[in-house]
Amino acid sequence: MTVPSWRVAVPLAALVLLAAPLAAPAGSPTAAPPAKAPAAATPPAQDIQAEPPPFSEGIFPCSQCHGKAGDPTPRQLAFHDDLQAELHHGPPSRWCLDCHDNGKRDFLHLINGKQIPFTESYELCGQCHGDKYRDWKVGVHGKRTGMWNGKKTYYLCVNCHNPHNPRFKALKPEPPPVKPQEQGR
Amino acid sequence: MSQHDRLPIVQDAAEGCEAAAPPSRRDFLRTAAAGAVIAAVSGCKPDAVVEELQRRHLTELSKDRLQEMLGKLEKKWSAEYGKDVKVGLRPPMPGVNFAYGLDLSRCIGCRRCVYACVKENNQSRKNPQIQWIRVLQMDKERGVSLEHATPYYNPEKVPEPGHFYMPVQCQQCRHPPCTKVCPVKATWKEPDGIVVIDYDWCIGCRCCTAACPYGARKFNWAEPKLPAAEMNPVTDYLGNRPRPMGVVEKCTFCLQRTRTGRYPACVEICPVGARKFGNLLDPESEIRQVMDRKRVFVFKEELATEPQFYYFYAT
Numbered sequence: 214m215t216v217p218s219w220r221v222a223v224p225l226a227a228l229v230l231l232a233a234p235l236a237a238p239a240g241s242p243t244a245a246p247p248a249k250a251p252a253a254a255t256p257p258a259q260d261i262q263a264e265p266p267p268f269s270e271g272i273f274p275c276s277q278c279h280g281k282a283g284d285p286t287p288r289q290l291a292f293h294d295d296l297q298a299e300l301h302h303g304p305p306s307r308w309c310l311d312c313h314d315n316g317k318r319d320f321l322h323l324i325n326g327k328q329i330p331f332t333e334s335y336e337l338c339g340q341c342h343g344d345k346y347r348d349w350k351v352g353v354h355g356k357r358t359g360m361w362n363g364k365k366t367y368y369l370c371v372n373c374h375n376p377h378n379p380r381f382k383a384l385k386p387e388p389p390p391v392k393p394q395e396q397g398r
Numbered sequence: 399m400s401q402h403d404r405l406p407i408v409q410d411a412a413e414g415c416e417a418a419a420p421p422s423r424r425d426f427l428r429t430a431a432a433g434a435v436i437a438a439v440s441g442c443k444p445d446a447v448v449e450e451l452q453r454r455h456l457t458e459l460s461k462d463r464l465q466e467m468l469g470k471l472e473k474k475w476s477a478e479y480g481k482d483v484k485v486g487l488r489p490p491m492p493g494v495n496f497a498y499g500l501d502l503s504r505c506i507g508c509r510r511c512v513y514a515c516v517k518e519n520n521q522s523r524k525n526p527q528i529q530w531i532r533v534l535q536m537d538k539e540r541g542v543s544l545e546h547a548t549p550y551y552n553p554e555k556v557p558e559p560g561h562f563y564m565p566v567q568c569q570q571c572r573h574p575p576c577t578k579v580c581p582v583k584a585t586w587k588e589p590d591g592i593v594v595i596d597y598d599w600c601i602g603c604r605c606c607t608a609a610c611p612y613g614a615r616k617f618n619w620a621e622p623k624l625p626a627a628e629m630n631p632v633t634d635y636l637g638n639r640p641r642p643m644g645v646v647e648k649c650t651f652c653l654q655r656t657r658t659g660r661y662p663a664c665v666e667i668c669p670v671g672a673r674k675f676g677n678l679l680d681p682e683s684e685i686r687q688v689m690d691r692k693r694v695f696v697f698k699e700e701l702a703t704e705p706q707f708y709y710f711y712a713t
Contacts, residue, residue: 348691348712351682351684351687351691352674352684352687353674353684353687353688353691353692353712354671354712355671356668356670356671357661357671357684358661358665358666359660359661360659360660360661361656361659361660361661361675361676361677361683361684362494362659362677362680363659368671373669373670373671381506381670383506383555383556383557384506384508384555384556384669385508385554385555385556386507386508386509386551386552386553386555386556387508387509387510387512387513388509388552389509389549389550389551389552390512390527390529390532390549390550391524391527392550396525396526396527396619397525397526397619397620
Protein backbone atom coordinates (compact mmCIF):
# COMPACT_ATOMS: atom_id res chain seq x y z
CA MET A 214 0.00 0.00 0.00
CA THR A 215 1.32 3.41 -0.90
CA VAL A 216 1.45 5.94 1.87
CA PRO A 217 -0.14 9.27 0.93
CA SER A 218 2.35 12.08 0.99
CA TRP A 219 0.69 14.11 3.73
CA ARG A 220 0.92 11.19 6.13
CA VAL A 221 4.66 11.30 5.69
CA ALA A 222 4.69 15.05 5.90
CA VAL A 223 3.01 15.19 9.29
CA PRO A 224 5.54 13.01 11.15
CA LEU A 225 8.32 14.89 9.41
CA ALA A 226 6.89 18.21 10.46
CA ALA A 227 6.53 16.84 13.98
CA LEU A 228 10.17 15.78 13.94
CA VAL A 229 11.26 19.23 12.86
CA LEU A 230 9.14 20.77 15.59
CA LEU A 231 10.55 18.40 18.15
CA ALA A 232 14.12 19.01 17.06
CA ALA A 233 13.79 22.80 17.16
CA PRO A 234 13.85 23.21 20.96
CA LEU A 235 17.01 21.10 21.13
CA ALA A 236 18.81 23.80 19.23
CA ALA A 237 17.16 26.63 21.13
CA PRO A 238 18.96 28.01 24.18
CA ALA A 239 18.01 26.35 27.44
CA GLY A 240 15.25 28.13 29.27
CA SER A 241 13.73 29.57 26.11
CA PRO A 242 10.06 30.01 26.95
CA THR A 243 8.85 28.39 23.72
CA ALA A 244 10.98 25.31 24.15
CA ALA A 245 8.81 22.33 24.92
CA PRO A 246 11.23 19.63 26.02
CA PRO A 247 10.65 16.70 23.65
CA ALA A 248 12.40 14.11 25.75
CA LYS A 249 12.34 14.94 29.42
CA ALA A 250 15.25 13.94 31.56
CA PRO A 251 14.32 11.10 33.91
CA ALA A 252 11.91 12.82 36.25
CA ALA A 253 12.92 10.99 39.39
CA ALA A 254 16.58 11.93 38.97
CA THR A 255 16.06 15.65 38.42
CA PRO A 256 15.32 17.94 41.29
CA PRO A 257 11.91 19.41 40.48
CA ALA A 258 13.11 22.96 41.04
CA GLN A 259 14.16 23.47 37.41
CA ASP A 260 10.87 22.29 35.92
CA ILE A 261 8.50 23.98 38.25
CA GLN A 262 6.46 26.98 37.38
CA ALA A 263 4.21 27.02 40.35
CA GLU A 264 1.67 29.65 41.04
CA PRO A 265 2.92 31.90 43.81
CA PRO A 266 2.35 30.48 47.29
CA PRO A 267 -1.06 31.63 48.54
CA PHE A 268 -0.16 34.18 51.18
CA SER A 269 -2.82 36.10 53.04
CA GLU A 270 -2.94 39.65 51.75
CA GLY A 271 -0.26 41.97 53.05
CA ILE A 272 1.43 39.29 55.12
CA PHE A 273 4.54 38.80 52.98
CA PRO A 274 7.43 39.65 53.21
CA CYS A 275 7.54 38.76 56.89
CA SER A 276 10.55 41.04 57.30
CA GLN A 277 8.36 44.12 56.90
CA CYS A 278 7.42 43.56 60.59
CA HIS A 279 9.96 41.02 61.79
CA GLY A 280 13.18 42.99 61.44
CA LYS A 281 15.29 40.61 63.46
CA ALA A 282 15.16 37.27 65.21
CA GLY A 283 12.50 37.03 67.88
CA ASP A 284 11.91 35.08 71.07
CA PRO A 285 12.04 31.39 70.06
CA THR A 286 10.05 30.14 73.08
CA PRO A 287 6.78 28.45 72.11
CA ARG A 288 3.95 30.52 73.54
CA GLN A 289 0.48 31.92 72.86
CA LEU A 290 0.92 34.75 70.37
CA ALA A 291 -0.84 38.07 70.58
CA PHE A 292 -0.65 38.90 66.88
CA HIS A 293 -0.71 35.76 64.70
CA ASP A 294 -3.29 34.24 67.03
CA ASP A 295 -5.64 33.52 64.09
CA LEU A 296 -3.03 31.35 62.42
CA GLN A 297 -2.16 29.74 65.69
CA ALA A 298 -5.80 28.93 66.38
CA GLU A 299 -6.26 27.14 63.06
CA LEU A 300 -2.99 25.25 63.30
CA HIS A 301 -3.89 21.58 62.98
CA HIS A 302 -0.83 19.94 61.57
CA GLY A 303 0.98 17.15 63.33
CA PRO A 304 1.41 16.99 67.10
CA PRO A 305 0.02 19.78 69.33
CA SER A 306 3.57 20.79 70.18
CA ARG A 307 4.02 22.15 66.64
CA TRP A 308 5.25 25.74 66.77
CA CYS A 309 5.83 28.47 64.15
CA LEU A 310 9.59 28.25 64.24
CA ASP A 311 9.57 24.52 63.52
CA CYS A 312 9.12 25.54 59.89
CA HIS A 313 9.57 29.34 59.72
CA ASP A 314 13.13 30.56 60.09
CA ASN A 315 13.87 32.85 62.98
CA GLY A 316 17.06 34.37 61.60
CA LYS A 317 16.05 34.93 57.98
CA ARG A 318 12.42 35.83 58.43
CA ASP A 319 11.32 35.56 54.78
CA PHE A 320 12.48 31.97 54.62
CA LEU A 321 11.55 28.56 55.89
CA HIS A 322 14.07 26.08 57.18
CA LEU A 323 14.56 22.35 57.03
CA ILE A 324 15.34 20.17 60.03
CA ASN A 325 19.02 20.33 59.11
CA GLY A 326 18.87 24.12 59.30
CA LYS A 327 19.02 24.76 55.56
CA GLN A 328 17.05 27.88 54.72
CA ILE A 329 14.65 27.58 51.80
CA PRO A 330 12.41 30.17 50.11
CA PHE A 331 8.63 29.81 50.25
CA THR A 332 8.61 28.79 46.58
CA GLU A 333 10.49 25.60 47.50
CA SER A 334 8.35 24.69 50.46
CA TYR A 335 7.82 21.19 49.01
CA GLU A 336 11.25 20.29 50.35
CA LEU A 337 10.04 21.12 53.82
CA CYS A 338 6.81 19.11 53.40
CA GLY A 339 8.79 16.22 51.92
CA GLN A 340 10.77 15.82 55.14
CA CYS A 341 7.80 14.09 56.75
CA HIS A 342 5.64 13.23 53.75
CA GLY A 343 8.32 11.50 51.74
CA ASP A 344 5.93 9.17 49.91
CA LYS A 345 3.80 12.07 48.72
CA TYR A 346 6.88 14.09 47.78
CA ARG A 347 8.19 11.18 45.71
CA ASP A 348 4.84 10.82 43.92
CA TRP A 349 4.50 14.57 43.45
CA LYS A 350 7.89 14.87 41.74
CA VAL A 351 6.78 12.50 38.98
CA GLY A 352 3.25 13.86 38.72
CA VAL A 353 1.36 11.05 40.44
CA HIS A 354 0.35 13.13 43.46
CA GLY A 355 -0.98 16.63 42.98
CA LYS A 356 -2.07 18.46 39.92
CA ARG A 357 -0.45 19.73 36.75
CA THR A 358 -1.94 21.83 34.00
CA GLY A 359 -0.71 22.90 30.59
CA MET A 360 0.82 20.45 28.16
CA TRP A 361 0.97 16.69 28.71
CA ASN A 362 3.97 16.59 26.38
CA GLY A 363 5.62 19.87 27.30
CA LYS A 364 5.47 22.91 29.50
CA LYS A 365 3.44 22.35 32.63
CA THR A 366 2.29 24.39 35.55
CA TYR A 367 2.97 22.50 38.72
CA TYR A 368 1.19 23.25 41.92
CA LEU A 369 3.00 23.50 45.21
CA CYS A 370 1.74 21.45 48.16
CA VAL A 371 0.46 24.70 49.66
CA ASN A 372 -1.56 25.63 46.57
CA CYS A 373 -3.99 22.86 47.54
CA HIS A 374 -3.26 22.19 51.21
CA ASN A 375 -3.28 24.95 53.78
CA PRO A 376 0.05 24.28 55.50
CA HIS A 377 -1.39 25.25 58.87
CA ASN A 378 -4.43 23.03 58.39
CA PRO A 379 -3.67 20.66 55.56
CA ARG A 380 -6.68 18.40 55.52
CA PHE A 381 -8.66 18.88 52.31
CA LYS A 382 -11.95 20.68 52.95
CA ALA A 383 -15.29 19.26 51.82
CA LEU A 384 -16.85 21.00 48.80
CA LYS A 385 -20.35 21.67 47.60
CA PRO A 386 -20.92 19.32 44.65
CA GLU A 387 -22.18 20.54 41.29
CA PRO A 388 -25.80 19.58 40.54
CA PRO A 389 -26.60 15.92 39.86
CA PRO A 390 -27.65 14.80 36.37
CA VAL A 391 -31.30 14.92 35.37
CA LYS A 392 -33.01 11.55 35.71
CA PRO A 393 -34.21 10.01 32.43
CA GLN A 394 -37.85 10.31 33.46
CA GLU A 395 -37.32 14.04 34.08
CA GLN A 396 -35.74 14.72 30.68
CA GLY A 397 -37.86 16.92 28.46
CA ARG A 398 -39.75 18.56 31.29
CA MET B 399 -5.97 3.83 -3.03
CA SER B 400 -4.74 7.37 -3.15
CA GLN B 401 -8.26 8.42 -2.20
CA HIS B 402 -7.82 6.72 1.19
CA ASP B 403 -6.23 9.73 2.69
CA ARG B 404 -6.95 9.85 6.33
CA LEU B 405 -6.66 6.39 7.59
CA PRO B 406 -7.67 5.36 11.02
CA ILE B 407 -9.81 2.31 10.34
CA VAL B 408 -8.78 -1.03 9.07
CA GLN B 409 -10.76 -1.88 6.02
CA ASP B 410 -12.06 -5.37 5.68
CA ALA B 411 -12.00 -7.25 2.41
CA ALA B 412 -15.69 -6.85 1.70
CA GLU B 413 -15.53 -3.10 1.93
CA GLY B 414 -12.52 -2.96 -0.34
CA CYS B 415 -14.45 -4.88 -3.00
CA GLU B 416 -17.42 -2.62 -2.65
CA ALA B 417 -15.31 0.45 -3.17
CA ALA B 418 -13.59 -1.07 -6.16
CA ALA B 419 -16.71 -2.11 -8.07
CA PRO B 420 -18.73 0.89 -9.22
CA PRO B 421 -21.53 1.61 -9.02
CA SER B 422 -22.05 0.08 -5.60
CA ARG B 423 -25.42 -0.46 -4.01
CA ARG B 424 -24.76 2.34 -1.60
CA ASP B 425 -23.89 4.79 -4.35
CA PHE B 426 -27.00 3.86 -6.23
CA LEU B 427 -29.31 4.21 -3.24
CA ARG B 428 -27.74 7.46 -2.24
CA THR B 429 -28.21 8.98 -5.65
CA ALA B 430 -31.76 7.75 -5.78
CA ALA B 431 -32.46 9.18 -2.36
CA ALA B 432 -30.93 12.48 -3.36
CA GLY B 433 -33.20 12.65 -6.36
CA ALA B 434 -36.23 11.94 -4.22
CA VAL B 435 -35.31 14.60 -1.70
CA ILE B 436 -34.73 17.22 -4.35
CA ALA B 437 -38.06 16.39 -5.92
CA ALA B 438 -39.80 16.71 -2.59
CA VAL B 439 -38.08 19.76 -1.18
CA SER B 440 -38.31 22.95 -3.13
CA GLY B 441 -36.37 26.07 -2.30
CA CYS B 442 -33.10 24.46 -1.27
CA LYS B 443 -30.03 24.26 -3.45
CA PRO B 444 -30.10 20.91 -5.23
CA ASP B 445 -26.33 20.86 -5.66
CA ALA B 446 -25.64 21.12 -1.95
CA VAL B 447 -28.14 18.42 -1.08
CA VAL B 448 -26.80 16.02 -3.68
CA GLU B 449 -23.30 16.72 -2.54
CA GLU B 450 -24.12 16.04 1.09
CA LEU B 451 -25.95 12.85 0.34
CA GLN B 452 -23.26 11.63 -2.00
CA ARG B 453 -20.43 12.21 0.45
CA ARG B 454 -18.16 9.25 0.95
CA HIS B 455 -16.85 7.93 4.25
CA LEU B 456 -14.50 10.33 6.04
CA THR B 457 -11.54 8.01 5.54
CA GLU B 458 -12.15 7.98 1.80
CA LEU B 459 -12.23 11.73 1.31
CA SER B 460 -9.38 13.56 -0.39
CA LYS B 461 -7.58 16.28 1.48
CA ASP B 462 -9.14 18.97 -0.68
CA ARG B 463 -12.60 17.60 -0.13
CA LEU B 464 -12.01 17.51 3.63
CA GLN B 465 -10.82 21.11 3.70
CA GLU B 466 -13.81 22.19 1.70
CA MET B 467 -16.15 20.33 4.03
CA LEU B 468 -14.56 21.78 7.19
CA GLY B 469 -14.65 25.27 5.67
CA LYS B 470 -18.36 25.00 5.04
CA LEU B 471 -19.00 23.89 8.60
CA GLU B 472 -16.93 26.77 9.96
CA LYS B 473 -18.90 29.23 7.91
CA LYS B 474 -22.23 27.74 8.93
CA TRP B 475 -21.51 27.69 12.66
CA SER B 476 -19.70 31.04 12.71
CA ALA B 477 -22.93 32.55 11.43
CA GLU B 478 -25.11 30.50 13.76
CA TYR B 479 -23.17 31.15 16.97
CA GLY B 480 -21.89 34.62 16.11
CA LYS B 481 -18.23 33.84 16.76
CA ASP B 482 -15.22 32.70 14.79
CA VAL B 483 -15.77 28.94 14.95
CA LYS B 484 -12.84 26.75 13.92
CA VAL B 485 -13.41 23.15 12.87
CA GLY B 486 -10.18 21.18 12.73
CA LEU B 487 -9.46 17.61 11.81
CA ARG B 488 -6.34 16.99 13.83
CA PRO B 489 -4.55 13.77 12.94
CA PRO B 490 -3.29 11.43 15.67
CA MET B 491 0.26 12.26 16.74
CA PRO B 492 2.79 9.62 15.70
CA GLY B 493 4.29 7.63 18.57
CA VAL B 494 1.50 8.50 20.94
CA ASN B 495 -0.98 6.18 22.61
CA PHE B 496 -3.11 7.97 25.15
CA ALA B 497 -4.11 6.60 28.51
CA TYR B 498 -5.94 8.04 31.45
CA GLY B 499 -5.57 7.46 35.17
CA LEU B 500 -8.12 8.20 37.86
CA ASP B 501 -7.23 8.08 41.51
CA LEU B 502 -10.17 6.65 43.43
CA SER B 503 -8.52 7.39 46.75
CA ARG B 504 -8.57 11.13 45.92
CA CYS B 505 -11.82 11.76 44.03
CA ILE B 506 -14.33 13.54 46.25
CA GLY B 507 -17.28 13.44 43.84
CA CYS B 508 -17.57 17.21 43.38
CA ARG B 509 -18.58 16.85 39.67
CA ARG B 510 -16.35 19.77 38.60
CA CYS B 511 -15.09 17.49 35.80
CA VAL B 512 -18.61 16.83 34.51
CA TYR B 513 -19.33 20.49 33.95
CA ALA B 514 -15.86 21.39 32.64
CA CYS B 515 -16.39 18.66 30.06
CA VAL B 516 -19.84 19.93 29.09
CA LYS B 517 -18.42 23.40 28.58
CA GLU B 518 -15.32 22.33 26.64
CA ASN B 519 -17.10 19.82 24.46
CA ASN B 520 -20.26 21.74 23.57
CA GLN B 521 -22.68 19.25 25.04
CA SER B 522 -26.40 19.96 25.04
CA ARG B 523 -27.22 21.76 28.28
CA LYS B 524 -30.75 20.51 28.91
CA ASN B 525 -33.56 18.75 27.09
CA PRO B 526 -31.63 16.73 26.23
CA GLN B 527 -29.04 17.07 28.99
CA ILE B 528 -25.89 15.33 27.78
CA GLN B 529 -22.96 14.65 30.08
CA TRP B 530 -20.04 12.51 29.01
CA ILE B 531 -18.84 11.95 32.58
CA ARG B 532 -21.01 10.28 35.19
CA VAL B 533 -19.79 10.26 38.78
CA LEU B 534 -20.97 7.25 40.75
CA GLN B 535 -21.19 7.36 44.51
CA MET B 536 -20.33 4.01 46.03
CA ASP B 537 -20.25 2.43 49.42
CA LYS B 538 -16.83 1.99 51.01
CA GLU B 539 -17.97 -1.21 52.67
CA ARG B 540 -19.11 -2.78 49.43
CA GLY B 541 -16.31 -1.55 47.17
CA VAL B 542 -16.78 -1.09 43.43
CA SER B 543 -20.31 -2.42 43.01
CA LEU B 544 -22.68 -1.03 40.43
CA GLU B 545 -25.68 -2.48 42.24
CA HIS B 546 -24.96 -0.12 45.10
CA ALA B 547 -23.99 2.97 43.14
CA THR B 548 -25.88 6.15 42.38
CA PRO B 549 -25.07 9.14 40.18
CA TYR B 550 -27.85 11.26 41.75
CA TYR B 551 -26.30 11.99 45.15
CA ASN B 552 -26.72 15.60 46.16
CA PRO B 553 -25.57 16.40 49.71
CA GLU B 554 -24.50 19.80 51.00
CA LYS B 555 -20.86 18.78 51.01
CA VAL B 556 -18.80 16.00 49.47
CA PRO B 557 -17.17 13.63 50.22
CA GLU B 558 -19.79 12.00 52.43
CA PRO B 559 -18.49 9.73 55.15
CA GLY B 560 -18.51 6.04 54.25
CA HIS B 561 -18.60 6.69 50.52
CA PHE B 562 -16.20 6.94 47.63
CA TYR B 563 -16.70 8.24 44.13
CA MET B 564 -16.01 6.69 40.76
CA PRO B 565 -16.31 8.90 37.68
CA VAL B 566 -17.08 6.88 34.55
CA GLN B 567 -16.61 8.06 30.98
CA CYS B 568 -15.57 6.46 27.70
CA GLN B 569 -12.84 3.96 28.54
CA GLN B 570 -11.33 4.09 25.00
CA CYS B 571 -11.18 0.29 24.92
CA ARG B 572 -8.56 -1.54 22.91
CA HIS B 573 -11.31 -3.94 21.88
CA PRO B 574 -14.27 -1.56 21.70
CA PRO B 575 -17.59 -3.39 21.41
CA CYS B 576 -19.21 -0.16 20.21
CA THR B 577 -17.21 0.12 17.00
CA LYS B 578 -17.74 -3.55 16.20
CA VAL B 579 -21.51 -3.24 16.19
CA CYS B 580 -21.75 -0.03 14.20
CA PRO B 581 -23.43 -1.04 10.96
CA VAL B 582 -22.08 1.93 8.98
CA LYS B 583 -18.58 2.41 10.42
CA ALA B 584 -19.46 5.79 11.81
CA THR B 585 -17.24 5.10 14.83
CA TRP B 586 -13.74 3.67 14.96
CA LYS B 587 -10.58 3.54 17.00
CA GLU B 588 -7.72 5.79 15.96
CA PRO B 589 -3.99 4.92 16.17
CA ASP B 590 -3.55 7.12 19.27
CA GLY B 591 -6.17 5.05 21.08
CA ILE B 592 -9.11 7.43 20.87
CA VAL B 593 -12.45 6.03 19.75
CA VAL B 594 -14.08 8.67 17.55
CA ILE B 595 -17.46 9.22 15.95
CA ASP B 596 -18.27 10.89 12.64
CA TYR B 597 -21.54 12.53 13.65
CA ASP B 598 -22.42 13.13 10.00
CA TRP B 599 -22.09 9.44 9.24
CA CYS B 600 -23.97 8.19 12.33
CA ILE B 601 -27.45 6.94 11.48
CA GLY B 602 -28.64 7.01 15.09
CA CYS B 603 -29.38 3.29 15.42
CA ARG B 604 -27.86 3.28 18.95
CA CYS B 605 -26.39 -0.20 18.58
CA CYS B 606 -23.15 1.21 20.00
CA THR B 607 -24.97 2.66 23.00
CA ALA B 608 -26.36 -0.78 23.74
CA ALA B 609 -23.02 -2.48 23.17
CA CYS B 610 -21.01 -0.22 25.48
CA PRO B 611 -20.71 -1.86 28.91
CA TYR B 612 -19.83 1.48 30.54
CA GLY B 613 -22.84 3.57 29.55
CA ALA B 614 -20.43 6.03 28.00
CA ARG B 615 -22.35 6.75 24.81
CA LYS B 616 -25.09 9.37 24.88
CA PHE B 617 -27.80 9.86 22.32
CA ASN B 618 -29.27 13.20 21.26
CA TRP B 619 -32.95 12.41 21.58
CA ALA B 620 -33.83 15.98 20.71
CA GLU B 621 -32.15 18.92 19.00
CA PRO B 622 -29.14 19.75 21.24
CA LYS B 623 -29.42 23.06 23.11
CA LEU B 624 -26.12 24.88 23.01
CA PRO B 625 -26.36 28.56 24.00
CA ALA B 626 -24.32 30.67 21.57
CA ALA B 627 -22.62 32.55 24.40
CA GLU B 628 -21.36 29.31 25.95
CA MET B 629 -20.27 27.69 22.70
CA ASN B 630 -16.59 26.73 22.60
CA PRO B 631 -15.44 27.84 19.12
CA VAL B 632 -12.27 25.72 19.07
CA THR B 633 -13.63 22.46 17.74
CA ASP B 634 -12.63 19.27 15.99
CA TYR B 635 -14.70 17.45 13.41
CA LEU B 636 -14.39 14.18 15.33
CA GLY B 637 -14.61 15.81 18.74
CA ASN B 638 -16.49 18.74 20.18
CA ARG B 639 -18.12 20.31 17.14
CA PRO B 640 -21.87 20.96 17.49
CA ARG B 641 -23.87 17.78 16.98
CA PRO B 642 -27.21 17.38 15.24
CA MET B 643 -30.23 15.62 16.70
CA GLY B 644 -30.29 11.84 16.41
CA VAL B 645 -26.60 11.03 16.75
CA VAL B 646 -24.50 9.41 19.43
CA GLU B 647 -21.65 11.15 21.23
CA LYS B 648 -19.14 10.40 23.99
CA CYS B 649 -15.83 11.38 25.58
CA THR B 650 -12.95 11.72 23.09
CA PHE B 651 -10.19 12.48 25.64
CA CYS B 652 -10.73 16.11 24.49
CA LEU B 653 -8.93 15.29 21.24
CA GLN B 654 -9.17 18.91 20.11
CA ARG B 655 -6.89 19.68 23.08
CA THR B 656 -4.84 16.54 23.58
CA ARG B 657 -3.81 16.20 19.94
CA THR B 658 -2.19 19.61 20.29
CA GLY B 659 -0.42 18.62 23.49
CA ARG B 660 -2.81 20.04 26.06
CA TYR B 661 -4.35 18.19 28.99
CA PRO B 662 -8.05 17.27 28.79
CA ALA B 663 -10.42 19.75 30.41
CA CYS B 664 -11.39 17.31 33.19
CA VAL B 665 -7.74 16.91 34.22
CA GLU B 666 -7.22 20.65 34.49
CA ILE B 667 -10.35 21.34 36.52
CA CYS B 668 -10.02 18.53 39.09
CA PRO B 669 -9.54 20.27 42.45
CA VAL B 670 -7.90 17.25 44.08
CA GLY B 671 -5.58 16.21 41.23
CA ALA B 672 -7.22 12.81 40.92
CA ARG B 673 -7.00 12.78 37.13
CA LYS B 674 -3.84 11.83 35.24
CA PHE B 675 -3.26 11.79 31.52
CA GLY B 676 -0.40 11.03 29.19
CA ASN B 677 1.33 8.98 26.57
CA LEU B 678 1.54 5.29 27.38
CA LEU B 679 4.59 4.96 25.12
CA ASP B 680 6.62 7.49 27.13
CA PRO B 681 8.13 5.82 30.22
CA GLU B 682 8.39 9.19 31.98
CA SER B 683 4.79 10.21 31.44
CA GLU B 684 2.53 10.63 34.43
CA ILE B 685 0.34 7.73 33.42
CA ARG B 686 3.33 5.39 33.17
CA GLN B 687 4.55 6.54 36.57
CA VAL B 688 1.13 5.72 37.95
CA MET B 689 1.23 2.26 36.42
CA ASP B 690 4.72 1.60 37.72
CA ARG B 691 4.00 2.71 41.27
CA LYS B 692 0.35 2.21 42.13
CA ARG B 693 -2.32 -0.43 42.34
CA VAL B 694 -4.09 -0.08 39.01
CA PHE B 695 -7.23 -1.73 37.74
CA VAL B 696 -9.57 -1.45 34.79
CA PHE B 697 -13.33 -1.35 35.04
CA LYS B 698 -15.14 -4.59 34.12
CA GLU B 699 -11.90 -6.33 33.31
CA GLU B 700 -13.76 -9.63 32.82
CA LEU B 701 -15.32 -8.29 29.61
CA ALA B 702 -11.89 -8.14 27.95
CA THR B 703 -12.55 -4.71 26.47
CA GLU B 704 -9.07 -3.70 27.65
CA PRO B 705 -9.72 -0.06 28.47
CA GLN B 706 -7.10 2.64 28.09
CA PHE B 707 -8.64 4.22 31.16
CA TYR B 708 -7.11 3.07 34.44
CA TYR B 709 -8.40 3.48 37.94
CA PHE B 710 -5.87 3.44 40.74
CA TYR B 711 -5.39 3.93 44.45
CA ALA B 712 -2.56 6.27 45.35
CA THR B 713 -2.82 5.45 49.03
